Amino acid sequence: MDFSEDQIQRYSRHILLAEVGVEGQEKINAAKVLIIGAGGLGAPIALYLAAAGIGTIGLIDGDVVDLSNLQRQVIHFTEDVGRPKVLSAKDKINQINPDVNVITYQELFTAENALDLIKEYDFIVDGTDNFPVKFLINDACVLGKKPFSHGGILRFEGQTFTYVPGSACYRCFFYGPPPANAVPTCSQAGVLGAIAGMLGTIQAAEVLKYFTGVGELLTNRLLTFNAKTMEFRTIKGKHNHKCPICGDEPILTELIESEQAVCDLQNHKKQ
Amino acid sequence: MSTLKINGNVQEVNLPTSVLDIIQLNNVFQPDMVSVQRNGEFVLKDDYSNTLLADGDEVDFLYFMGGGSK
Numbered sequence: 001m002d003f004s005e006d007q008i009q010r011y012s013r014h015i016l017l018a019e020v021g022v023e024g025q026e027k028i029n030a031a032k033v034l035i036i037g038a039g040g041l042g043a044p045i046a047l048y049l050a051a052a053g054i055g056t057i058g059l060i061d062g063d064v065v066d067l068s069n070l071q072r073q074v075i076h077f078t079e080d081v082g083r084p085k086v087l088s089a090k091d092k093i094n095q096i097n098p099d100v101n102v103i104t105y106q107e108l109f110t111a112e113n114a115l116d117l118i119k120e121y122d123f124i125v126d127g128t129d130n131f132p133v134k135f136l137i138n139d140a141c142v143l144g145k146k147p148f149s150h151g152g153i154l155r156f157e158g159q160t161f162t163y164v165p166g167s168a169c170y171r172c173f174f175y176g177p178p179p180a181n182a183v184p185t186c187s188q189a190g191v192l193g194a195i196a197g198m199l200g201t202i203q204a205a206e207v208l209k210y211f212t213g214v215g216e217l218l219t220n221r222l223l224t225f226n227a228k229t230m231e232f233r234t235i236k237g238k239h240n241h242k243c244p245i246c247g248d249e250p251i252l253t254e255l256i257e258s259e260q261a262v263c264d265l266q267n268h269k270k271q
Numbered sequence: 272m273s274t275l276k277i278n279g280n281v282q283e284v285n286l287p288t289s290v291l292d293i294i295q296l297n298n299v300f301q302p303d304m305v306s307v308q309r310n311g312e313f314v315l316k317d318d319y320s321n322t323l324l325a326d327g328d329e330v331d332f333l334y335f336m337g338g339g340s341k
Contacts, residue, residue: 235333
């Protein structure tokens with residue numbers, strides 16, 4: 001890839017980094033990333049990846065922008081209320097960086113479409129808000145051998161880790177979803193808006209590290225932080241040999257959607 | 272007295288003590304919503320009561336965090 005003068009200028013602060021350089025920037029521009037959820041986490045992830053020049057960004061989200069989203073979903077503006085989130089996000093990405101090819105999917109990420117969707121991309125980013133889909137993303141990426149970044153936020157806290165084939169997966173850390181409705185989501189429990197930015201930008205940095213090969217990814221480690229104390233912790237994890245999807249004798253050999261998905265879907269329709 | 276590292280903090284305990292004892296001793300908020308790691312290895316819920324801890328063990332309670340989108 002030959003960069004134009006504009007592109008060299010646009011990406012100059014990356015190119016200046018010895019660890020990135022022109023070569024690293026070329027890898028970023030050639031990368032295809034699927035962002036699942038164009039909400040609290042998806043917003044900062046998409047903005048920073050667009051600015052960084054990720055070549056293709058896929059966005060999947062079935063929702064429309066709600067006024068209550070604007071407190072943290074910084075890719076959507078007041079005038080976007082009522083518009084499909086993927087279209088609102090696409091507009092902003094195009095305005096930030098016309099180099100980026102944006103592909104939108106105005107639908108839910110399901111057991112039926114998961115494997116077909118992820119196979120078109122090099123890296124998957126979880127920006128969803130509920131456990132059934134988080135486990136589905138994990139399972140699809142493990143089965144489809146795709147790297148992904150997990151992210152979760154709640155109230156004043158966030159957690160994230162990065163998966164590459166062979167490293168500890170979400171089920172190695174958490175095994176399976178918590179009891180349905182036992183754990184509140186942001187829509188039920190609330191979240192400090194800036195937490196979404198804190199965690200989403202960590203996820204975006206992991207994506208850029210993955211493609212440029214810079215540093216050490218957040219694999220086999222779970223990063224958690226609590227904004228009340230601003231304490232960050234990294235908890236070491238290991239690939240779990242008893243993991244139901246990537247262990248020695250996996251119980252799960254195909255994608256399933258847990259019960260809460262149905263529950264969430266019903267709630268979603270009521271809104 | 273033996274010492275354990277619970278969520279990164281040193282805690283003195285009397286052995287023998289199980290993962291379940293430590294959950295109760297620490298008044299873990301909503302135990303259904305944590306995943307327990309002992310020395311970086313996942314502990315199955317069914318094994319909480321029969322997993323006995325040793326001096327110097329590191330135990331972490333990982334909370335499910337589901338938010339992000341809506």
